[in-house]
Amino acid sequence: MLRIGVIGGHLCDDDIAAVARRVGELVAWEGAALVCGGLGGVMEAAAVGARDAGGVVVGILPGDDIRTANPGVTIPITTGLGEARNVLVVKASDAVIAIAGGWGTMSEAALCFKLGVPLIRLKSDLQNLPSPIAETPEEAVEWAMERARERWE
């Protein structure tokens, strides 16, 4: 099962949430697992979109309590690792989609380049990053799926 990571802030406005929800839905339709940090905002919208489409949603949580997982998470990975769990979100993904996002997302995006994990951005303010920018959820998920498939060939 391919694994598509979705990264983005734990708070977001309705437009960004709609985009993230659509990304989650498309990832589920592709038959890939959606990997995220398991909390609110972009993570929650993408997770709920994937779950409602019948997908598998892995939430790699900073704490120890599954009740902190957003309602879209089907498999909570309670790590107790705090922010170090961000590294796991990147490492456990075959390709990553960054949606909007602040410094936490920037840290994860930079880690993608460091580790060679394919990254595409959508509605992202992150600047000066050498990654493609998708115009639509469809384009982002198609690109991520292709790179994920290539990675383990």
Next chain:
Amino acid sequence: MLRIGVIGGHLCDDDIAAVARRVGELVAWEGAALVCGGLGGVMEAAAVGARDAGGVVVGILPGDDIRTANPGVTIPITTGLGEARNVLVVKASDAVIAIAGGWGTMSEAALCFKLGVPLIRLKSDLQNLPSPIAETPEEAVEWAMERARERWE
């Protein structure tokens, strides 16, 4: 989705493998996700048993390469954390079944007591542990499912 951890050595004989395989099968039939360290021996037998029964198998791997996952793993979590990933196997489980096992398993079992994660043993040589010992895979899985359900009530 409840999460049942299975811990045990990365090498095991055929009798232990048959027991582990049966445990995996029963966990899948119960509709729970099986969580394990993703490598060989007990982990592999349990994972293959669960996957063949249509279950979800989370493999929390020490390294970065999904090709190190045993063939039963359906969701590889490549952590790059080395042995520190053992802590995650315990933390990401609602209850744990220890099958046979050496020092790595003992370390995880002790962590269960430290953290309050319910643990039951099956064909286990680990001594002086204050946890029940199951006679059969059926008994182990039934006990683990009950404790897992109670834990988040």
Next chain:
Amino acid sequence: MLRIGVIGGHLCDDDIAAVARRVGELVAWEGAALVCGGLGGVMEAAAVGARDAGGVVVGILPGDDIRTANPGVTIPITTGLGEARNVLVVKASDAVIAIAGGWGTMSEAALCFKLGVPLIRLKSDLQNLPSPIAETPEEAVEWAMERARERWE
């Protein structure tokens, strides 16, 4: 600089504290760094003993706030990793001395065997472990220093 780990419970009685304090003092006199989990009980007594003898004390803390370190810690390593930091205490030590201790200590002791880190016990209730038992702090520190020196030769 050699690194001697001291593991033990975060609560202990006065007799155990006196033993731990003496162990810390001897480690400092040997010119080794004392590595511990940075909190109370055995960790604190050993740390204070080492610091008062002019030694270096590394406290590998579960949280993010240096104010949780006991007063003997001279170098707080705030990890935010929760209990996963226990693995680091073992990994960052060339040899380990276990004093008394409960399940957390047992988990770390088992990890020593798994990883091949030399372990000696002092006033320890931990049973069925294949490690020597020292009668005195002097014997424990001498043994640990010898094993630590051998390890990197």
Next chain:
Amino acid sequence: MLRIGVIGGHLCDDDIAAVARRVGELVAWEGAALVCGGLGGVMEAAAVGARDAGGVVVGILPGDDIRTANPGVTIPITTGLGEARNVLVVKASDAVIAIAGGWGTMSEAALCFKLGVPLIRLKSDLQNLPSPIAETPEEAVEWAMERARERWE
């Protein structure tokens, strides 16, 4: 003992190395511990500068072998955590100085903003970061020491 983190690439040219070495020297003269990732390039130059000035140098290593530590490290923390150890370099520092640097450094810098750890840059190509840029090692270390002192007041 205050803890000043130095982050930067594991490869660097002679000019950057001279700057990093001077930073290390100044940190040691201030009586602070220098925290770094323990490998080559900027990490090594800063570590050797601090050690030669009599300072304490904590190297938080990705692997398990102290022989991977650069010769300036006086206290190797062998974590076996891979790139997740980068998070610990940031978390175990009261303030951070970024010297030059690539994507790994960018990931750590972004984490500083996320976590509220004071960051100053020196000879840094990292763009669009809301942190001051120092012209000299003296300015960087003075700023970092001030922020580190303020942080725990």
